[in-house]
Amino acid sequence: MAIGEFELIDRYFRPLVGSRREVVLGIGDDAALLAVPSGMQLVAALDTLVEGKHFPVGSPAHSIGHRALAVNLSDLAAMGAEPAWYLLALTLPAIEDSFVAELARGMQELAARFDMSLVGGDTTAGPLSLSVQASGFVRPGEALLRSGASPGDLLFVSGSLGEAAAGLQLEMGNVGGLIGDGGSSAALLRQRFLYPTPRVALGKALRGLASACIDVSDGLVADAGKLAASSGCAIRIETQQLSISAALEAVLGTERALQLLLSGGDDYELCFTLPAARLAELPTRLLGANCPVACIGVVENGSGVTVCTRGKPVDIARSGFDHFRSQG
């Protein structure tokens, strides 16, 4: 069933405004009106998902809605921010009632976990894409930046890297050389692509402790490289310290699994550094974060990222993810 633009907003998006006290005025005027809590700084992220680029044509609308918000929440998480509200720019080829309903549901289910309000945006006709602008709060001086790492710091990463990239390949049917049975392991990998978990609790737990932080959206080596460049340091990653997920290894085998772990995008885990002297504080901080973290390397003098196996540098076939150069 096709409906009009204003009916679409009323039916599917106005209910997502919710009742956060910072939202003075949500959807329905020329702009939203918001009250940033006294003494807090605003953290603002804006990320776009384009069909055929960031998700395969024909992806479930529920997953598209989830991911559009999740990639922005991941940016807030990487800053250590408390999520608050978001705006949505939705471009649709045509209004399909059921598609929009599912998209809004996927977005709202994730938003509800963080008590986030949809406060405004725009809907227009065109090739399917979503831009979400998400905002959150931090106290002055508490934001996690990419630029604070120093030589001697330890490098950590959360969760299981590479799984989402493998899930995307499975979603796209690009699974030449599939080793596993494509059963439960494949299902888990697909789920990791379709429903990434932004590490908001972890980001908040790291405030005042991590020296630098970035989210892993473009691949571990690429994103660790951005952190290193921002901090004016080098990073060395030890492959022995990387834990390859059982599902990833079952489906792709060790070698391809390791490659995706190092260079696959879409994981939305956090990569962060910690002064070695403060290592003892980490376990307590992680109690509420609800996700595993592993120490995978060190920060050194110099520049760039070196990946080593037993101390010897190894070559990384594909070190990054450039949105204009590679199909994600």
Add this chain to the structure above:
Amino acid sequence: MAIGEFELIDRYFRPLVGSRREVVLGIGDDAALLAVPSGMQLVAALDTLVEGKHFPVGSPAHSIGHRALAVNLSDLAAMGAEPAWYLLALTLPAIEDSFVAELARGMQELAARFDMSLVGGDTTAGPLSLSVQASGFVRPGEALLRSGASPGDLLFVSGSLGEAAAGLQLEMGNVGGLIGDGGSSAALLRQRFLYPTPRVALGKALRGLASACIDVSDGLVADAGKLAASSGCAIRIETQQLSISAALEAVLGTERALQLLLSGGDDYELCFTLPAARLAELPTRLLGANCPVACIGVVENGSGVTVCTRGKPVDIARSGFDHFRSQG
């Protein structure tokens, strides 16, 4: 010349961050870090322009950049906000150095007029579109809303309506029945489409005076209708009080000019209401606003918009602009 995503950001967008004191951290981390001035509320708008929908294929990049920011500034203006910063989600089919350079220049020239900082965003590959999320400030209680009009209020509009819609038709070559010579008048109309002027100073001048306000992006009748609906009132517009621009009349003739004036989009003027008892305050307020305003109707009990000529209702062939139903 084709360049990479990160070089693109460094070369063309990082210089647009500027030096507003509210920008704690601009482009270059996972998200921007911003300080809203104490005692101010945040006003947040998000609007998208899609090629072939909001501007013709082949539009000048300089104009595209200008318009992407202008339509959002117009939303801030309609709220009476002081512009502060913006984020840009830019989707491009390919990176053409000169195209991006011109787009950034068009955006920056407008931003500089309001000392606005570009603080972040996203660039990705896909069909050409731009989503800008612009933010500004108002003091609590000072925002102009759509919902404050009361029966008896007077209805005003700024500038010359219909010119941008005619300019778009000229840009697209849809000028059957062209009356004028297509010379200076046509050039003016095209300019009005390509370079709309957001009425920021007017919006600020109306704070604490206008009872309601909306920007005219979808057409006067359609947008006055939204203001009426939000306020729970009816609006009557008198065609005798509408001033048809000389350029519009020269190019299209009186009848088509009037139709575009009532229903053409893309003008980005402000439509506002004023309690009759406060009419005497308006001239002083307008001194700094630098644009003409005209009283074109009244707010009444009831609902909807009626357009009258000498008190008698006239039929409006096309009352609005639905992004999913009509080619803008």
